[in-house]
Amino acid sequence: MRRAIFYFLLGCVGAAPAYLPAQDFKVFDRTVQVHGFVSQGIAYSNDNNWLTMQTSVGSYSFTDFGANASMPLTDKFRIGAQIYDRNLGQLGRWHPSLDWAVADYRFNKWFGIRGGKVKTALGLYNDTQDLDFLHTFALLPQSIYAIDLRDSTIAHEGGDVYGSVSLSKKLGTLSYTGYAGQRQDSHYGGYPYLLKGAPALINFSSYGGLQYGGDLRWSTPLKGLLAGISRMDENIDGYGTTTAFGPLTPYHEWSKADWTNQYYGQYAHDKLQIDSEYRRYWRNQEIYSGAFSVQTDVRGWYVAGAYRVAKRLQLGSYYSRYSIDVPAQVGLGVPAESGHIYDKVVTGRVDLNRFMNVKVEGHFMDGYGLPGYYPSGFYTVDNPQELKPDTSALVVKTGFNF
């Protein structure tokens, strides 16, 4: 495995392109911009398999890419679309999806509208969580930006209103986004993967529903300091089939309450950046066509710091804390205690040039959540040997964008 990582890094350096191909062209005197990205990772862990990959023996099944085109139709009206595909262990499985496709009209600084399939504003990084090249870390804090639950928050088919208002020099700027639409999950996310296995044995044919909420962020008068709050409400239905009771029967689950609150802050000054976020996700569901109800209370927070020690080298670290509680309920077994994952992370990021980077990251985790109840990166089906309480993982990742 060490040799594989060495050759992987060597390949990255050798493959770093020195210049970019042309990416703009004209259509009816309007400039069309084309951009894209790709990332490839290797993950290796000591005992537990993580993120649906066979990380205990080392996994290269850690690829994603996207490409977009956009153009202004008038000075205020812009259209664009992006496709996205990933293969991360059992997630994505090379099934491309329309990541976003928007028509955006900005009347002025304080009011704009966009419609179509729109990336959802939730906390600091929800809408950019796939864009590896924007972040110091190979994996964002999984207590909040769980890579196996990306589908649940990433985008909605609907519309946004947005804008920003300068309060005054003494009070800074407020930016807002309000949105409403439909969320539609892929069949290759962490939640369907979890429920496909025993004991649930559920196969979803569709999973999604209404999603609405807002985000308010305040760029404070102190240069580089940002604070914000996000709220998301959902009304989710899942349809499919199950063999949990023997013969194949239709399956339906729906939410009675489903919301997310997120609070965040960021301070950036010169070469230093510090982020911190807290998220609480609560849902109350009817499952097995109303035979049982289940409540899930997920809380996560992290503190992350990154410092650019040289033009091409950035070092970072974060502490991420995840906990899940499944309160007592009728008809279902209740775990003896809340699950948790406490993750200590150190990262080095090298920018080979403006378009290509390599990251080396160590994760030192205590706990594995509640694998039978809700996705948390660790799955029973991937760990038939039973999960060990601690996991150490090495992630090496490279990305290219233009």
Add this chain to the structure above:
Amino acid sequence: MESHFMKIKTMKNLKSILMAVAILALASSYALAGGVKVIANSSVKADSVSADELKSVFLEETSSLRDGSHVEPVLAKGGAAHEAFVKDYLGKSDAALQTYYRSLVFTGKGSMPKTVGGDAEIAAYVAKTKGAIGYVSAGASAEGTKVLEVK
């Protein structure tokens, strides 16, 4: 008698200092950020912009000035003027600004602004492009463009 001359000399010195301060203050309104002047295409009606307006234009929060002039930002690929402009007017490092633009581009919330070589290329681009707004070093030639006062 001597003290009278001393007084006159002191007054003259004070006048000179005040003049210098006034000139510097005036100059700084055109070149606030470490020797940078903001320039625009002659189609832009405004003769001045607020620092807040300028920031909004370059962060793609607006595409017009208060007087209704449509504007499009143009940036340099690097250099001292670029670093100074980005830090002093946009409140970011160059790396943070690139990250910001890329986050807009890849989430469908904006596009990559025009980027050209340095002072001469920016001045040439602004001079020939309707609505273009950019910046050059305070001492650089900006022929064919108008220099905007930043308030």
